[in-house]
Amino acid sequence: MILGIGIDLCAVARMENSLQKPAFAARVFAPQEQAFWQDFSDKRRAESAAAAFAAKEAFLKAAGTGLGGFALAELAVLHKPSGAPYFCFFGDAARFIEQNYLTAHLSLTHDGGLAAAYVILEQNSAGTCD
Template sequence: MSKIGIDIVDMERLTPQMVDRIRMRVFSKSEISEMEALRNPRRRIEYFAGRFAAKEAFFKALGIGIFNAYLDQVEVLADENGKPVIKVSNSVKNTYLNEYGNFLVSISHDGHYAVAVVLLEK
C-alpha cells in the first residue's frame, strides 16, 4: 500500500527575517547550504516554502504531525538534475518507515503559493 501527503504554504506570510530565524529548527545543514547559495531573497523564500511544504506532506503521508518528529532529520535536497529528493535519518527510518523504502516528492510554486506532494511506496 502507498501513502500520500500534500501541503501548501502561502509565501506572502513569510518574510526573509522569519525564514532566517526559523531555518535552523527545520532544515539540515545541507538544506541551509542550498538555501544560502541563493542570492535572491524571494528565491530563498520560495526554497524555504517548498521544502517546508514537502516536509509537512511527508509527515502527513505518515499520518503524524510535524511536531512529533525532528524536521531537520528529513531532508529535501536537489539531485544532480535539480529534482527534489527526500533523505531521512536512520532514526526516522527505523521509527516510522519500516515498510516504506521509496519516497517521491513534487514541489511546485505558483503566485504566492508553494505546494508539495509526497508519495511513500513499499
C-alpha cells in the same frame, strides 16, 4: 503498495518572514538544505524554503504521524543535479523509512506566492528497501 499520500501548501511571504529568525531555520531545515540556498536571492530562498517546508508537512501527513512524528530537520529536501527534489532522512525519520521498507516520492512547485508539495510513500517488499 502505497502506504500514504500527503499534500501541503506554504505561503512564500510567511516563509520569508520566518527565515529572518536564525533559530527557525536551524530547527526546521538540515544544514544541507540551508547550504543549497545560501547563494540564492531572498525571494528564491523563500520560495525554495517554502516548498521544502510544504514537503516536510506533506511527508508527515503521508506517514500518518502528524506534526510530532519527527523533527523537521530530519526530513531534508535536497535536489539532484537535474533539479529534481528528493528526501534525505536522518535520525528517527531514517529509522522509520528503513523499518517500514519505504520509498518516498516527492513533487514540488511554487507560483503566485504559494509553494506546494506532494508526497507518496510506497511500501516495498520486506528486505528490498530502495
